[in-house]
Amino acid sequence: MICIKLRLLTGRYHATPWGRNVNEGVAEWPPSPFRLLRAIYATWKRQFSELDEATVDRILTALASERPEYRLPPAKSSHLRSYLHSNLSNPEKRFSGRQKVFDPFVVVMPGHEITMTWPNASLDEGDLKALRELLGAMNYLGRSESWCEIGLGEPIAPSNCWPDAGGPLEQGGSRIRVAGVAAPADSEGSRDRWWDTLALDSNDLARLGLDLPPALQYHDYLLGPVDKVQRSVPRDNLDSQGIREVEYRVEGKVVVPITDAVIVSERVRRKLMGIHKRLMGDPSKVSPKFSGKDPDGVPLKGHPHCYICPLDTDRDGFVDHLSIRCHEPFTTMELKALDLLEGIPWKGGHTVLLTPVCTHKEVEERAGVMASRTPYVSPRHYRKGRGDFLEWMKAELVRDIVDLGLPRPTSVEPVPFLGTARGDSPWFEFVRSRKEEAANFGYGFRVTFDVPVPRMINAGYGAHYGLGLLMPEGP
Numbered sequence: 001m002i003c004i005k006l007r008l009l010t011g012r013y014h015a016t017p018w019g020r021n022v023n024e025g026v027a028e029w030p031p032s033p034f035r036l037l038r039a040i041y042a043t044w045k046r047q048f049s050e051l052d053e054a055t056v057d058r059i060l061t062a063l064a065s066e067r068p069e070y071r072l073p074p075a076k077s078s079h080l081r082s083y084l085h086s087n088l089s090n091p092e093k094r095f096s097g098r099q100k101v102f103d104p105f106v107v108v109m110p111g112h113e114i115t116m117t118w119p120n121a122s123l124d125e126g127d128l129k130a131l132r133e134l135l136g137a138m139n140y141l142g143r144s145e146s147w148c149e150i151g152l153g154e155p156i157a158p159s160n161c162w163p164d165a166g167g168p169l170e171q172g173g174s175r176i177r178v179a180g181v182a183a184p185a186d187s188e189g190s191r192d193r194w195w196d197t198l199a200l201d202s203n204d205l206a207r208l209g210l211d212l213p214p215a216l217q218y219h220d221y222l223l224g225p226v227d228k229v230q231r232s233v234p235r236d237n238l239d240s241q242g243i244r245e246v247e248y249r250v251e252g253k254v255v256v257p258i259t260d261a262v263i264v265s266e267r268v269r270r271k272l273m274g275i276h277k278r279l280m281g282d283p284s285k286v287s288p289k290f291s292g293k294d295p296d297g298v299p300l301k302g303h304p305h306c307y308i309c310p311l312d313t314d315r316d317g318f319v320d321h322l323s324i325r326c327h328e329p330f331t332t333m334e335l336k337a338l339d340l341l342e343g344i345p346w347k348g349g350h351t352v353l354l355t356p357v358c359t360h361k362e363v364e365e366r367a368g369v370m371a372s373r374t375p376y377v378s379p380r381h382y383r384k385g386r387g388d389f390l391e392w393m394k395a396e397l398v399r400d401i402v403d404l405g406l407p408r409p410t411s412v413e414p415v416p417f418l419g420t421a422r423g424d425s426p427w428f429e430f431v432r433s434r435k436e437e438a439a440n441f442g443y444g445f446r447v448t449f450d451v452p453v454p455r456m457i458n459a460g461y462g463a464h465y466g467l468g469l470l471m472p473e474g475p
Contacts, residue, residue, distance in 0.1 A: 002118040005153040011110035015142025018179050025079045027104040030070050032179035034216050041198045043134050059131050062121045064181040067219050070161035073112035079104040081353055117155050160224035173224045182217040245325035245360040246338045252352040256319040258312040261374050261466035262431040265308040267344040276337040287334050289326050307458050309466050317420035365452035370470040375427040375442030377461040390414050393443050400459040407451050415444040
């Protein structure tokens, strides 16, 4: 028996199945024997050229002699979408010339092992030592992002993915195709051709007029109900992690001005409610954290629902990140809905893409000067008899900050505009109302605290939709 164990250091396996384009967004799973043997062959040629060919021949022949069984951890497919420059010389066409490129991968819990076992294969001690050295020199499998530790070992649990011998399919299981290796022929001439085909790339196949490498042979496998396998961190325990904030990177073929923050937040809210409704299977069970209403449709009081805040972190005037945070931790199904939030529709038929980049369990607190990133809009209307307008607005902001349970600021100073790299944006340029509601006055402020406060504060009208955002002053 030969048993090879693979541990993904980052919990990600980046590999595209043979014959598929990376932009199809499909990741290979499980790691195929064909890929493993090619990696062993490449490691031998690049790093162990002194190893004699007869030893490598015995190793690869043993691994190609039968189809391996797998022990796979629970896994989930995902992908990243990047918009890469086309290196156009015209600066005005550089953004429009960007190409969308997918990076599909499979995610497992870091530390979980993938086991491949050949029950009837065998090698002598010398060949096992050579195989151990070859595997130990491999620091990734698939694309270079798939950092791994790989070596020989002993199986410690039964297989849950095995060659299809025509048996019944377990409830919850599935049939998959795995890229295996055709056993080399006995004759020397055929064996030489078999060796050569392990090193063929796509250009070689096109030159030779071949669709697939001669050594590749697809095999059918039965995949058991992997989700029933024990996890280090069970999904049911996600609630106990206490995640209160999810931050996304915002990308797209079109840029979104920070002045449209309210529009972005409204569309994110609608998308989240739709996703959560599908997950729950009942419109009445949509999370109040997303809807802002109780089951009877009455608006919540006390700000228990989430804040959806578009952010301009590089201060260029355009939205580049999005924060969704809540005072109470998100539940399992709420986190799943947040994970499925991939984008929102935008003007001109475009899509703004949202990629989760980090989560936070605790709200970071800082003391010092906070400055407006979006205008503060008072929920009350100004009228004659309330004194100077800016003094009234300052008093309204202080009142709303204290109503949030935060300490009273030591000073509040008006700021006439939002400074960005592309120029100054007056506060009246911002969208300051939701839906068909009439826009009220909005203004910005520089607020000083002498005790720590959350790094993001939203106060006033539209606070849960990005308005009234205060953040630490500076870049």
